[in-house]
Amino acid sequence: MNGPKLLSLKEAIDRFVPDGSSVVMGSAQETLIPFAAGHEIIRQRKRNLTLIGPISDILFDQMIGAGCARKIRCAWVGNVITGSGYNFRRAVESGQLEMEDHSNLTLSMALRAGALGVPFLPTYTARGSGLFQTNPSLKDVICPFTGQILTAVAAIQPDVAIVHVQRADEHGNAHMWGNAGITREACLAAGRVLVTCEEIVSPDVIASDPNRVITPGFRVCAVVHAPWGAHPSPVPGYYNRDHQAFLDYRDQSLTPEAFAGWQSGWVDRVRYSSEYMALLGEERIAQLSIKSRALSAPADFGY
Amino acid sequence: MMPDYTPAELMVAAAAHEIADGEVVFVGMRLPLLGFQLAKSTHAPDAIGVYELGIIREKPAPEPILTMGDLPNLYKAQWLSDTADIMGMLQRGLVDVSFIGGAQVDRFGNLNTTYIGRPEKTKTRLPGSGGACDLASLAKRHIIIMNHEKRRFVPRVDYITSPGYGDGPGWRQAVGLPRGGPSAVITTLGVLRFHPQTCEMVLASVHPGIAPDQVQANTGWPLKISPDLVETPEPRAEELSAMRKFDPGGFWTGD
Numbered sequence: 001m002n003g004p005k006l007l008s009l010k011e012a013i014d015r016f017v018p019d020g021s022s023v024v025m026g027s028a029q030e031t032l033i034p035f036a037a038g039h040e041i042i043r044q045r046k047r048n049l050t051l052i053g054p055i056s057d058i059l060f061d062q063m064i065g066a067g068c069a070r071k072i073r074c075a076w077v078g079n080v081i082t083g084s085g086y087n088f089r090r091a092v093e094s095g096q097l098e099m100e101d102h103s104n105l106t107l108s109m110a111l112r113a114g115a116l117g118v119p120f121l122p123t124y125t126a127r128g129s130g131l132f133q134t135n136p137s138l139k140d141v142i143c144p145f146t147g148q149i150l151t152a153v154a155a156i157q158p159d160v161a162i163v164h165v166q167r168a169d170e171h172g173n174a175h176m177w178g179n180a181g182i183t184r185e186a187c188l189a190a191g192r193v194l195v196t197c198e199e200i201v202s203p204d205v206i207a208s209d210p211n212r213v214i215t216p217g218f219r220v221c222a223v224v225h226a227p228w229g230a231h232p233s234p235v236p237g238y239y240n241r242d243h244q245a246f247l248d249y250r251d252q253s254l255t256p257e258a259f260a261g262w263q264s265g266w267v268d269r270v271r272y273s274s275e276y277m278a279l280l281g282e283e284r285i286a287q288l289s290i291k292s293r294a295l296s297a298p299a300d301f302g303y
Numbered sequence: 304m305m306p307d308y309t310p311a312e313l314m315v316a317a318a319a320h321e322i323a324d325g326e327v328v329f330v331g332m333r334l335p336l337l338g339f340q341l342a343k344s345t346h347a348p349d350a351i352g353v354y355e356l357g358i359i360r361e362k363p364a365p366e367p368i369l370t371m372g373d374l375p376n377l378y379k380a381q382w383l384s385d386t387a388d389i390m391g392m393l394q395r396g397l398v399d400v401s402f403i404g405g406a407q408v409d410r411f412g413n414l415n416t417t418y419i420g421r422p423e424k425t426k427t428r429l430p431g432s433g434g435a436c437d438l439a440s441l442a443k444r445h446i447i448i449m450n451h452e453k454r455r456f457v458p459r460v461d462y463i464t465s466p467g468y469g470d471g472p473g474w475r476q477a478v479g480l481p482r483g484g485p486s487a488v489i490t491t492l493g494v495l496r497f498h499p500q501t502c503e504m505v506l507a508s509v510h511p512g513i514a515p516d517q518v519q520a521n522t523g524w525p526l527k528i529s530p531d532l533v534e535t536p537e538p539r540a541e542e543l544s545a546m547r548k549f550d551p552g553g554f555w556t557g558d
Contacts, residue, residue: 029356029386030372054386055433078430080332081369081554085430092428101417103436104355105390112387124394125440128469128478130415130462131432134422149479178377179357180385234374241373294378 005223006170006200009273012222013040016160016194020048020070024111024158024190026056028181029104030080031236033059034164036229036276037196039267042066052111052158054104054182057233058249061085064097065259066267071098073137073156075107081243082250087259101134106153108182110137113155114189122150160221161190164230165214166237168197172220173206173213178236180214187215196226198238209299227273231280231288239288306511308538310491311556312546313510314448315341316538317489318402321446325349326399327392329438333555334448335402336368340549345542353398355434357384367549390434393441396482401438405449407460410504410524411474412467412485412497414439414447415460422462432464439465444486451490456522468502492518494535503527508535 007015017023023041026033038059041049050071051060058079063069065087078085091097102110105125113121122141127149132138141152163183168174174195176183187193193215200223206213232245252262270276277285311334318338322328324347330339339352340363352360354371359382366375377383392398406429407415416435420426439445445465449455467485468474475484484502488495494508505527506518511534519526538546550556 028372030370031356031377074431076431076433083430088430089428093425095424099422101431103432104386104434105394105437105441108385108387108390124479124481125390125437126466127440127480128463128466128474129436129440130417130422130464131436133462134417151479177383179354179372179383181356182386184385185387234372236374236377241370243369290374 004170005172005220007222007224009036009040009196009224009226012194012224013037013044016192016221017041017046019046021159022050022052024052024161024186026053026059027161027163027183027186028179029055030057031178031234032164032176032230033057033233034162034196034229035059035231035233036226036273037162037164037194037224038063039270041068042263042267052156054107055080058085058246061087061253064088064091065253066263069097071100073100073102073107075102075104079246079250081246086253090256099134100137101131103131106131106135106138106151108185109153110156111182111185111189113153114157115185118155120152120154122152124150126151156189158186158190160192160194161186162194162196163187163214164196164226164235166197166235167199167201167205168195168223169201169203169206170223171203171217172223173203173217174215174220174223175206175209175212176214177212183214187219192221193219194222194224195220196224196229198227198229198235200225208301210301211299228277228280229273237290239290242284242288306537308543309556309558312538312543313535314489314491315546315556316542317494317535318446318448319345319542321487322347322350322400327351327353327397329353329355329393329398329401329442330371331402331404331435331438332371332433333404336371337546337549337555338402340364341542341545344545353389353392355386355389357386357389358382359384359389363549367551369554390437393437396443398442399444401442401445403435403438403445403447403465405447407455407457408447408449408488409457409460411469411471411502412447412488412504413460413463413469414465414467415462417464418462420461435465439467439485440480440483442483444483447485447488449488449490451492451518451521453521453523458524468497472500472502492521496529498527505529506532508533510535511537
């Protein structure tokens with residue numbers, strides 16, 4: 001078995017996300033977004049990152065506003081229930097970001113190609129679209145069997161995938177459930193995987209259900225215990241989406257000054273999960289918690 | 304007399320009416336979330352809902368949702384899976400209809416949700432495609448939902464995020480798109496469809512109280528009007544009560 005990989009969030013980000021890294025985050029889409037890890041990246045003033053993700057909801061807007069990003073390889077950046085991401089808008093409109101415009105399918109294909117170790121994968125999507133103008137990773141390709149013209153999507157192999165999951169053991173074996181988005185290909189394509197989780201459990205719990213393991217544990221470089229680490233996005237089995245936080249963030253990011261206030265209050269003055277939870281407050285935590293449990297039937301892996 | 308429904312409720316009902324029973328529906332963000340829930344609980348109980356983050360549902364979510372990732376939308380799903388599997392079903396032609404929102408549309412139904420102005424010197428950067436480009440490229444048909452304003456209905460979009468009929472007949476096939484195209488544009492003023500020969504947008508229906516001139520005044524090119532122009536049906540009482548059950552706070556459908 002691998003040795004223990006349990007690290008503090010601070011140490012994990014410090015060691016495994018150096019300046020200039022390419023990082024895939026928010027791979028499950030609206031659920032399980034690793035906000036705690038993103039906020040630690042902001043606190044450590046990481047610079048020149050390439051951010052890779054399908055939608056990322058407001059996480060990438062926050063990291064862009066804090067000056068962490070140089071390049072964006074995404075399908076969508078904004079606030080899912082309100083629309084625009086204002087830091088993203090300001091940064092693109094002032095020419096500060098290198099853009100590579102994907103669709104959800106082309107990004108999935110890029111990471112799947114990376115996961116499979118091939119230089120590209122073909123798809124029918126985006127034919128005739130503007131994505132070809134603003135994404136050098138898309139080219140025409142002729143199918144050698146049918147002669148049809150398709151879109152070739154170049155492989156992406158990020159330096160690191162950061163995923164938030166429900167539970168993991170200290171060796172890097174992790175259970176994730178719910179919708180997976182592009183998480184499986186993101187983890188397999190990345191050079192290494194950094195896991196943040198709601199709970200640390202014993203290896204027996206994870207080994208009891210290998211089908212629920214999101215990626216092979218031997219490729220995980222660090223495990224971080226980060227309860228409420230996906231807030232305000234939802235975590236199946238742990239807490240619901242905090243819509244009010246996304247509505248508040250719209251106003252808190254309208255101007256650079258407002259965003260500086262948000263960053264100071266919600267990121268820079270917070271050091272640990274416990275401090276973040278205290279900031280949320282007991283009432284809000286109770287309100288967002290799971291109200292009625294719905295456990296799956298156990299599966300028998302005996303022989 | 305003021306109607307007893309909001310403009311958004313009329314649009315959601317119009318969106319729901321585009322779904323036939325038994326169809327596989329790729330449900331997009333915002334109003335379509337509600338349109339699908341409404342269709343499922345009224346005239347299309349056997350429609351299947353497909354969501355890009357990796358969810359397939361045969362029952363509406365049991366509680367109100369604001370995003371497709373809200374936990375009630377995962378509860379007792381038919382399948383929880385990966386984006387590539389869901390998009391693969393779309394790509395191989397298993398999805399009948401999809402819904403997307405837009406910021407800027409042109410007379411051939413090309414949609415822009417990425418760059419206003421030239422990409423290299425953009426005036427306004429919008430969020431981007433998400434799955435919209437894929438839905439417009441690969442579904443058997445797709446439906447666009449947006450505000451009807453002159454600055455949004457332009458002769459030619461600045462950037463094609465989601466392909467419609469390009470520059471007219473034959474374009475989709477020529478660029479290598481396997482099927483599909485927009486079948487309707489549901490707006491704050493009416494419903495527009497596409498001429499089968501010219502692929503150009505045609506005003507097919509005006510919402511109650513809206514005159515065709517008003518639609519033309521908010522459209523940036525000389526708009527063709529269908530000889531069979533009708534009035535958009537008002538939402539029925541049972542549709543309004545279903546919508547209000549799924550959006551009790553009026554987040555999507557309030558004034």
